[in-house]
Amino acid sequence: MKTYLSFLIIFLSFSHFFAQNELENNESITKKLPSVKLKDYKGKVLNTAELGLKGPIIFSFWATWCAPCKKELNAIHDLYTDWQAETGVTLVAVSIDDEKTKSQVPIYVDGKGWEYLILLDPNGDFKRAMGVNNVPHTFLVDTDGTIVYSHNNYAPGDEEKLYEEIKKLSLK
Amino acid sequence: MKYFFFAVCLFPLFLFSQATISGNIESTFQYLKNDSVIGATQPAEEGLFNSYMNVFYTQGKFKAGMRVESYLPRIQGYPNRFDGTGIGMRYVGYANDIVDVTLGTFYEQFGSGLALRAYEDRALGYDNLLDGMRLIVRPKSGVVLKGVYAYQRLSFQQGKLIYGDGIVRGVDGEINLNEAVKKLEDFPLTMVFGTSFVSKFQVDDDPSLILPKNVGAYGARAKFRYKNVTLDGEYIIKEQDPSNDNSKIYNYGHATVINLSYTKKGLGILLSGKSVDNMSYRSDRTKDLQDVLINYLPSLNKTHTYNLVSTLYPYVTQLLGEVAFQADVLYTFKKGTKMGGKYGTSINVNYSTTYRPIMHTSGINLDDSTGVTYKSRPFDKSDSLYWRDINVNLTKKINKNLSFIFSYFNIQINNDIAKISNDASGLISSHIGVIETAYRINKTNSIRTELQGMFVEKENGLIKDKGNWATILVEYSISPSYFFSFMNQYNYGNPIESKRIHYPIITCGYIKDATRFTVSYGRQRAGLFCVGGVCRFVPANNGLTFSFTQSF
Numbered sequence: 001m002k003t004y005l006s007f008l009i010i011f012l013s014f015s016h017f018f019a020q021n022e023l024e025n026n027e028s029i030t031k032k033l034p035s036v037k038l039k040d041y042k043g044k045v046l047n048t049a050e051l052g053l054k055g056p057i058i059f060s061f062w063a064t065w066c067a068p069c070k071k072e073l074n075a076i077h078d079l080y081t082d083w084q085a086e087t088g089v090t091l092v093a094v095s096i097d098d099e100k101t102k103s104q105v106p107i108y109v110d111g112k113g114w115e116y117l118i119l120l121d122p123n124g125d126f127k128r129a130m131g132v133n134n135v136p137h138t139f140l141v142d143t144d145g146t147i148v149y150s151h152n153n154y155a156p157g158d159e160e161k162l163y164e165e166i167k168k169l170s171l172k
Numbered sequence: 173m174k175y176f177f178f179a180v181c182l183f184p185l186f187l188f189s190q191a192t193i194s195g196n197i198e199s200t201f202q203y204l205k206n207d208s209v210i211g212a213t214q215p216a217e218e219g220l221f222n223s224y225m226n227v228f229y230t231q232g233k234f235k236a237g238m239r240v241e242s243y244l245p246r247i248q249g250y251p252n253r254f255d256g257t258g259i260g261m262r263y264v265g266y267a268n269d270i271v272d273v274t275l276g277t278f279y280e281q282f283g284s285g286l287a288l289r290a291y292e293d294r295a296l297g298y299d300n301l302l303d304g305m306r307l308i309v310r311p312k313s314g315v316v317l318k319g320v321y322a323y324q325r326l327s328f329q330q331g332k333l334i335y336g337d338g339i340v341r342g343v344d345g346e347i348n349l350n351e352a353v354k355k356l357e358d359f360p361l362t363m364v365f366g367t368s369f370v371s372k373f374q375v376d377d378d379p380s381l382i383l384p385k386n387v388g389a390y391g392a393r394a395k396f397r398y399k400n401v402t403l404d405g406e407y408i409i410k411e412q413d414p415s416n417d418n419s420k421i422y423n424y425g426h427a428t429v430i431n432l433s434y435t436k437k438g439l440g441i442l443l444s445g446k447s448v449d450n451m452s453y454r455s456d457r458t459k460d461l462q463d464v465l466i467n468y469l470p471s472l473n474k475t476h477t478y479n480l481v482s483t484l485y486p487y488v489t490q491l492l493g494e495v496a497f498q499a500d501v502l503y504t505f506k507k508g509t510k511m512g513g514k515y516g517t518s519i520n521v522n523y524s525t526t527y528r529p530i531m532h533t534s535g536i537n538l539d540d541s542t543g544v545t546y547k548s549r550p551f552d553k554s555d556s557l558y559w560r561d562i563n564v565n566l567t568k569k570i571n572k573n574l575s576f577i578f579s580y581f582n583i584q585i586n587n588d589i590a591k592i593s594n595d596a597s598g599l600i601s602s603h604i605g606v607i608e609t610a611y612r613i614n615k616t617n618s619i620r621t622e623l624q625g626m627f628v629e630k631e632n633g634l635i636k637d638k639g640n641w642a643t644i645l646v647e648y649s650i651s652p653s654y655f656f657s658f659m660n661q662y663n664y665g666n667p668i669e670s671k672r673i674h675y676p677i678i679t680c681g682y683i684k685d686a687t688r689f690t691v692s693y694g695r696q697r698a699g700l701f702c703v704g705g706v707c708r709f710v711p712a713n714n715g716l717t718f719s720f721t722q723s724f
Contacts, residue, residue, distance in 0.1 A: 028614060031724070032192045034230065035267075043348060043395050045316075045363045065475035071610075078515075098291070099284045100470030103431040104500055106402070107440030111502025112518060123281040123291050129228060131196035131723035133293070133688075153683040156618040157612065157651030 031147040033059075036092070040099035041106045045120065048126055049145060053117075054090030056169045058162070059139040061121075061132050063097050064104045069136040072154035076162075077114055083163060087170045091116045096135060098122045119161045138162065142169050191231040196723040198294065199223040204246050207714035209673055210695055220247045224260070224294060238262040248713050250297035251327065258331025261301060272308040277301045280320055282368040283393045285468035286408040286427045286451075290324070298462055298515060301325045301392040302340060303333065314351025314482040318344040324455040324464050336464035338374035340457035362397035368408070372455050372466060383418060387413045389425075389453055389467065405430040407550075408467075410450070414543065415457035417491060418450055422543030425450035427469065428550045429665060442500040446472045447550040449529055452491040472496040473524035473561050478579065478606050479661065480626045480643050483697050485585045485592055487526070487559045495553035496526040515569035522563050528556040528589070557599065573612040580605055587637075596637035601629040616651040628665070640665025655681045661697060686723040691716070 035049035051057065060068035060076075073093055076083070083089050093116040095105045102122050109118055121127055130139065133152065140149040140162065149165040151158060184558040201379040202220040206213055220243045228237040239261035246254040263276030279301055282288040304322025313315070320342045327334035346366035349358045356363075369390040376383040391408035410425035426449050433442045453467045472488045473496075502520045507510035530553065531546035538545060547591040565579035587596050604626045612618045624643040628636050642664055647657035661675040677694030695714045 030189070031194055034192070034194065034228070042397055043362060044351070045314075064606070065477055067477045098470065099289075099468060100428075100472075101475050103442055103444055104474070106433060106435050107442045107500050107502050109440075110435035110437060111440035111504060111520070113437045113504055113516075121290065121537065122285075123279055125279065128226065128279075128292075129194065131194050131226065131228075131686075133196050133198050133721040133723065137686075137723070142320045150686045150722065151652060152681070152686055152688050152723065153655075153681070155649035155651045155654070155655060156612050157616045160615065 007072050033141050033145045033147060034126070034127050036121075036126040036128055038121055041109070041118055041120060044050075050118070051092070051117070053090045054143070055090060056143060056166055057141045058089060058091040058166070059094055059130070059141060060091060060116075061094050061096055061127060061130070061135045061137045063095060063123060063135055064101045065097070066135045068154040070108075071156075072136050072138070072159065073114065073116070074112065075156065075159050077112065079159065079163070083166065087166050092119055093117070094119045094121050094126060096121050096124060096127050096132075098124075129166050140165050140169070191229065193227065193229050194724060195221070195225065195227040195237075196721065197225040198275070198721045199720070200247050200717065200719045202713065202715060203718050204248065204625075204713050204715035207695065209671075210675070210712065210714060212695075212712060212714045215245075215248075217245060220245060222247045222250065226261075233266055233268050235265045235267065236263065243328070246297065254297065254328045254511045256329065256331030258328075258333075260299070260325075260328055260333060270310055272310075274306045277303045277325075278306045279316070279324075281340065281468070282318070282370070282428055283346075283366050284406045286406055286429065287368045287370045287389045287391060287453075287467055288320070288340075288342050288344075289466075289468035291468070299325055299328075300462075300465060301333065304339075312352060314348035314353075316346045318342075324466070326456070326459070326464050336455035336459065338372045338457075338464075340370065340372050340455050341467055342368065342370035344368040360398060362395075364395040365392070366394070366406075367392045370453075370466065372453075374455070374457060381414065383414055383457070384412050386454075387411050400434055400436050402433045402435075403431070408451075410453055412543075413450075413453065413457065415452060415454065416460055417452035417454075420543070421450070421545045422547060423450050423548075425453070426550060427451045427467075438506065440500070440502045440505045442498070444472055444498040444500075445551065446496045447494075447529065447552075448489065448491070449493040449548040449550075451493075469484070471559070472498045472526065474498075474500070474522045474563065476478065476563075476581070478604070478608075478622065478624055478643075479659070480624045480641050480646075480699070481563075481581050481583070481604050481606070484626065484638075484641070485583050485600060487561075487585055487590050487592075490589060493529045493531070493548065494526050494558055495529050495551055496524065496559075498522070498524040499635060514571070515566070517569075518567040520565050520567075522561070524559070524561045525557070526559040527553040528558060556586075557584065558586045558589050575610050577608040578606070579608075593637050598631075600637050603627045603629070618649055618651070620647045620649070621645060635665065635667040638663055638666050638671070653683055655679075655683075688719075688721045690719050693717075 035047055035050050037045050037047055039045055097105055136154045137152045139147050142148050194451040195460040200222045204214050224239055226239045239258055241260035242257035243254040258303035261277045263274050279290050290300050290302045302322035302324055306320045309317045322340055323335040324340055326336040339395040363637055371386055371388045373386050376385050387415045389410040395404035406429050408427045412422045414420035414422055428447045430445045448469055455464045455466055469489045471487050500522045504516050504518045507516045511517055529548055531548055533546050561583050563581040567577050569575040584599055584601045587593055587600050608622045610620045622645040626641040628639055643661045645659040649655040657679045659677050663673050666672045675695040677692055677696055679692035681690040694717050697712050
């Protein structure tokens with residue numbers, strides 16, 4: 001156990017060293033989108049790091065039992081057509097519903113008429129890889145797969161802050 | 173020392189490929205007081221402190237990760253045996269397009285989890301991870317094969333992982349025919365098939381019985397999708413597994429889930445059925461509660477979020493047996509119609525019900541040596557009700573700044589079976605109404621209120637259980653960084669006057685990107701608790717709670 005630990009510490013300290021180097025070179029530490037294989041609700045397996053989408057991507061972690069998550073996604077739903085036309089953004093709504101409520105996901109999504117790409121993360125693999133503590137947690141990813149913004153809450157108006165961040169990306 | 177050498181050898185690799193580190197931390201501090209009214213007691217330490225931090229490292233095809241956990245001591249609601257600081261999860265792994273191998277700890281789910289599911293829920297202190305080896309192979313597109321071989325996490329004591337007695341082995345295969353077979357690529361019917369086999373081994377140390385040392389659980393699943401209709405299901409059989417849960421009977425167990433859904437834009441319909449018999453499956457047959465469960469059997473009903481609905485009469489699956497059904501419909505009236513108004517109106521109706529299964533005893537000799545005590549078939553239900561929930565909710569946006577959600581719930585729970593209260597027996601039936609209002613004052617400021625009333629049906633003219641309740645919640649938020657909320661639950665209808673208690677609580681939060689601080693002070697009932705935009709499970713207490721979360 002002890003050797004295991006020291007191995008990891010050495011490992012991580014090296015990577016830290018290079019993260020610092022990177023900082024000097026690129027002036028920022030980047031967090032890349034992790035690669036996790038998830039299903040959409042039609043049963044097709046997709047790799048989160050290779051979704052093949054053109055513009056920036058919003059990853060929004062939600063659940064059918066999370067009222068603020070649904071408020072956020074319903075608020076964006078009203079604006080989504082404009083957002084897409086103006087910035088080419090795609091929203092990927094990652095449901096963390098497990099087997100108890102997973103079957104209600106397509107009912108809610110289609111019942112509300114959402115046009116997002118829906119991914120199912122019933123065992124929390126992508127949630128864990130993205131460092132999500134609780135939902136809603138929304139990430140903005142640029143076309144290089146770098147996470148440029150994230151927000152762990154929803155209050156009315158937060159979607160406007162998110163949109164400002166998306167516009168910053170499309171100006172680059 | 174050899175590891176150090178190994179690491180030095182790897183050193184040049186880092187120069188040329190990009191590494192990613194991600195993870196998260198959560199810390200919760202509680203200062204708790206005595207509160208004899210709600211039965212909360214101050215722990216000897218007065219303060220409680222939980223933390224954990226995940227760190228995930230990936231570089232090309234290599235991955236490693238760990239979680240350091242700390243319980244000094246654990247906060248309320250966590251298993252009380254958790255203590256110390258140490259590593260609760262660690263793994264190394266390698267993944268390319270064909271293989272994905274993990275050595276160390278991992279989480280995994282086969283199919284719908286009826287045979288195997290290792291997962292975590294940190295807010296609850298639940299973690300049944302597997303520690304050993306996992307191999308996932310994707311030999312061709314649409315085909316996934318998995319194998320696991322591991323011990324299971326039981327506890328975390330003195331900063332160390334404690335394992336269950338038994339070892340868990342399993343294989344699972346799944347094929348998506350439309351992806352795997354070229355000819356079926358554009359076939360309108362989507363077909364996915366899967367099968368699992370899981371086995372656990374535990375030493376037989378019982379002096380009086382011959383216990384099966386190796387116990388298997390196996391079955392198959394399928395999913396079909398044609399246009400707007402989806403049908404999926406899974407069936408799992410468990411071999412003879414005499415345990416403390418089932419009073420050491422030698423029956424086989426079985427579990428079935430079936431979902432049928434129809435969806436199109438603006439409409440979703442779901443019909444579900446679930447049947448469970450003798451399906452508690454643990455890597456240690458002597459354990460109970462949530463300990464070392466290998467499989468996952470959630471109850472078949474909606475997870476409610478309003479606090480009176482979610483916390484007072486929640487239902488948990490009866491592992492020994494139940495038959496359950498659910499129907500869920502969501503319809504959105506289009507914008508511009510009479511019902512839809514300017515913004516569209518959504519209505520959701522949900523119905524779930526659970527019964528005791530029939531256990532046939534004719535032809536069974538309880539004195540013979542088989543140890544089989546009854547016969548049971550999937551979906552063979554009696555009229556004995558365990559649970560029923562009928563709920564309706566209507567979401568209506570009046571204008572750009574004002575919206576309402578109206579909800580009604582009728583919940584019936586059999587308190588003799590799914591014990592939730594010590595103050596009643598038999599069926600408890602409650603009616604709950606909720607009016608939620610959201611008003612946006614300006615671009616960044618908004619206010620949200622909830623008025624909730626719970627009315628418990630009387631029995632022979634007498635107040636049942638704790639009687640009626642009311643809850644008020646007011647939440648003020650300033651986007652994107654601040655929120656303040658006040659909530660009070662009041663048990664105004666309690667038959668005992670001294671127990672007509674208020675549960676007031678104030679919560680404030682500050683959020684900056686992926687950083688979040690919250691402070692709350694007051695009384696809390698146990699349950700799923702949503703404040704300021706986030707939901708989590710919180711146990712009952714009285715005092716100050718400070719929490720910090722960060723993702724990176």
